[in-house]
Amino acid sequence: MFEAPDYDENDFNSWNDAERMAYHAYELYEDGQMNLALAQLKQAIGINPINSAWYFNAGLTLDALECFDEAIEAYQHALEISPDDPEIINSLAVDYTRTGFYDLAIETFEQIQVLDPSFEPCYCNRIITYTEMDLHEKAEEMFYLAQLINPDCPICFYNIGNSLFSRRNYKRAVWCWQRTAMLEPTHPQINFRIAQAYWADGNRPLARLHFLDELRLNPGDKDVLLDFGIFMLEAGEKESAAEKFNRILELDPDFAPALFYLGEMALAKDDQAQAIHLFTRALKHDPDLPGPRFRLAQLAIDADREDDALRWLKTECTLDITDKDILLAMGSLLMKLGETGYATDCFLQIVDEDQKNIEAFALLGKCLAAQEEYCGSCQFLEHAISLGSKDPQVYADLACVYIKLGQLAAAAKIIADARHLDPKNKDIKALARVVRFQILDRNLRQRWLNQIMFRLRLLTAVYKCKIKRMIHRS
Numbered sequence: 001m002f003e004a005p006d007y008d009e010n011d012f013n014s015w016n017d018a019e020r021m022a023y024h025a026y027e028l029y030e031d032g033q034m035n036l037a038l039a040q041l042k043q044a045i046g047i048n049p050i051n052s053a054w055y056f057n058a059g060l061t062l063d064a065l066e067c068f069d070e071a072i073e074a075y076q077h078a079l080e081i082s083p084d085d086p087e088i089i090n091s092l093a094v095d096y097t098r099t100g101f102y103d104l105a106i107e108t109f110e111q112i113q114v115l116d117p118s119f120e121p122c123y124c125n126r127i128i129t130y131t132e133m134d135l136h137e138k139a140e141e142m143f144y145l146a147q148l149i150n151p152d153c154p155i156c157f158y159n160i161g162n163s164l165f166s167r168r169n170y171k172r173a174v175w176c177w178q179r180t181a182m183l184e185p186t187h188p189q190i191n192f193r194i195a196q197a198y199w200a201d202g203n204r205p206l207a208r209l210h211f212l213d214e215l216r217l218n219p220g221d222k223d224v225l226l227d228f229g230i231f232m233l234e235a236g237e238k239e240s241a242a243e244k245f246n247r248i249l250e251l252d253p254d255f256a257p258a259l260f261y262l263g264e265m266a267l268a269k270d271d272q273a274q275a276i277h278l279f280t281r282a283l284k285h286d287p288d289l290p291g292p293r294f295r296l297a298q299l300a301i302d303a304d305r306e307d308d309a310l311r312w313l314k315t316e317c318t319l320d321i322t323d324k325d326i327l328l329a330m331g332s333l334l335m336k337l338g339e340t341g342y343a344t345d346c347f348l349q350i351v352d353e354d355q356k357n358i359e360a361f362a363l364l365g366k367c368l369a370a371q372e373e374y375c376g377s378c379q380f381l382e383h384a385i386s387l388g389s390k391d392p393q394v395y396a397d398l399a400c401v402y403i404k405l406g407q408l409a410a411a412a413k414i415i416a417d418a419r420h421l422d423p424k425n426k427d428i429k430a431l432a433r434v435v436r437f438q439i440l441d442r443n444l445r446q447r448w449l450n451q452i453m454f455r456l457r458l459l460t461a462v463y464k465c466k467i468k469r470m471i472h473r474s
Contacts, residue, residue: 018043018045018048021041022044025037026057034061034065035065041057041058041061042058050081052079055077055081056075059071059078059092072099075095086119086121089115089122093108096108106129109125109129118149120150128159134166154179154180154184154187157180158187158193161174161180165193165197174197174198177193178194181194189214189224190214191210191213191217192211192223192224195207195208195228195231207231220251222252225245225247225248226244226248229242229244229245229258241265242262245258245261246262254285255285259279259282260279262278263275263278263295267295276299279296290319290320290321290323290326293312293313293319294326296312297312297333301333301336310339313330313337314342316330317330324350324357324360327349330343331343331346335367335370340371344368344371347361348364356387358388361383361387362389362397365378365380366397369404378398378401390421392418396415398414399414399418402414403435412435416432
């Protein structure tokens, strides 16, 4: 929480001391000494607490330190003094976006639009907010409004490029980021973003060139080195990838993602002891890093330590994991360990983001069947097949659910489809026999029941005749 310390004016010769501190804070800020700059600003504000510019500068310094909640408070103090300053309002709205208060950010940007419709940053920065909200049409609307004011704003092109990238429109994203690079060649990580877009679009040669361009400008950028290492790992360039990850550790020995990927490489070489060491180190330095616990769980299962594996996986489930392949693998391991509830959560997270993921729907159906929730299981398995699943096991799983629901005719039909997909599968043949026997048994029982009912009706009719005769005789 941002609070300027209380100072007695008598502790200083005059308010000139405050001006001197504020200027010194600016020099420290420019020199990258953010904490010292902030301390100087707080002292200046303590002497003269009605200078909105100093609160604003404190907010900028706190932003540089990524203390966004405190920066918001600093900007709010500045606005109490200068309520119509668009620069302050804009910075406040940007921090509302950074902290996830998107509706408040939009409302704050709109205040600027009313005060000064020509203030281009209120449109430019709103592109980011709408992109975060997945309102990409609104993001494009802001882009074109900003273009009417400043058609050569490099940040506008950068921001709308992010929107296009998140929509997987990689070619247009590249074009926008190339415009940014042309308008502002020193824009941070611009070649890196272009490399990522080319990589995502499958153009590996151009991606490589832009990775190299970025590293020539910023050879110590750990994010770039990490992604370039992963890029090389995917290409099978293991030695080059390892060199990039080790270069990161030279710069920062505690950089957990680099430790994790070196652990992945050790695991690929079947050096389990080294892999465990690296995964454990990664967790020590970043307990919230997705991946290491999952790998440690796999290694624990291989060592028949299921309790340890389950502990690792349950903790992994509490993290913010978005990679669908990892979620699928985690869910499958949890199913193997009998934890169908946790597994269901993994698969549901996938289908919430990807409504056409056949494997996730199929595994969801299997999980629910294991929990004896056969109606829900039936719906998910049927949906997996409707999406185009050609896995005979999915058909067999659905047949088992139909049997549980007493729908033997549907079970027989889906088993026939499964046998068509895999005629030699012994398990499916055995399941087909089970269905035939159950249908035969049900038919026999129905026939036996019909015969009994017929005899009962016949016997009833005979008794009725005898009763009628007795009545007539009397």
